[in-house]
């Protein structure tokens with residue numbers, strides 16, 4: 001097969017081409033060239049690919065995304081239904097997502113932010129012991145990321161519930177299906193969003209949802225910026241309905257310098273780094289799938305266009 005690597009965001013695309021080529025000795029891997037597309041590529045490995053890719057590579061049959069979320073790809077003009085879209089499944093991201101969530105969960109539940117403030121005043125003041133039953137975690141999404149996050153929180157004995165379309169069970173947690181959203185929210189204090197961004201989930205993190213959480217709730221959004229209605233978050237923080245939020249993804253990235261999130265002490269901002277796909281694991285996974293399709297074998301991680309994930 002001929003495989004083209006196309007990304008507008010990768011700082012060192014040649015390193016990816018070399019790694020993919022080394023893992024795929026029976027195939028030809030090349031870097032996308034705006035000036036000289038070959039027009040013969042069978043597959044593309046992409047992250048934010050250039051707009052001209054589909055027009056100029058009309059033979060593409062497979063698109064392998066370097067990330068788990070395919071929302072941006074699905075909206076690209078020219079993406080034909082004939083192309084099979086394949087997403088990353090874990091690729092080293094899930095354990096990082098779990099670390100990220102544990103960091104903020106522990107920071108809140110163990111008062112570590114308050115101890116940092118006390119240190120700045122040289123103040124020795126033990127705060128109340130943790131009451132784990134008061135720190136109920138609710139994870140939206142029971143997929144590769146959501147399940148790993150939920151299990152990590154449950155391993156530290158936080159009471160964890162998971163909400164998904166199908167109510168897919170995750171060991172050691174309470175599962176809620178689509179119709180169980182109200183019950184899921186009513187028991188949740190720390191809400192973690194790891195849903196894919198789809199027509200159903202855009203804007204889901206909004207005032208009416210925050211109002212159904214337990215009092216003094218905390219939001220961790222590690223999925224997409226467009227899940228969140230920013231003004232509803234700020235209003236709910238002002239009203240004391242939410243105590244704070246950790247946000248990794250934003251509607252506009254990079255987050256503009258004048259955005260209110262930057263300067264709000266109740267909000268922790270990180271630059272979309274909660275779970276990075278690591279080159280070794282990513283290349284190994286994608287190369288394995290390319291070898292499989294070249295041999296006519298089935299692969300996992302194919303995006304269902306109707307569900308949008």
Ligand SMILES: NC(=O)c1ccc[n+]([C@@H]2O[C@H](COP(=O)([O-])OP(=O)(O)OC[C@H]3O[C@@H](n4cnc5c(N)ncnc54)[C@H](OP(=O)(O)O)[C@@H]3O)[C@@H](O)[C@H]2O)c1
Pocket residue numbers: 068069070088089090093140141142143144145146163164165166167168178194195196197198200201222223224248249272273274275276309
């Ligand atoms: N910030 C970062 O660095 C970063 C890194 C990686 C991923 N992400 C984000 O994380 C998302 C999830 O990744 P993943 O690999 O875990 O995806 P996944 O394996 O496809 O899992 C998606 C989960 O969401 C559930 N879901 C989808 N639509 C729903 C709806 N309308 N209502 C309720 N549940 C719904 C699915 O339910 P079913 O189980 O019933 O199908 C499934 O449990 C990605 O799409 C991406 O946006 C962010």
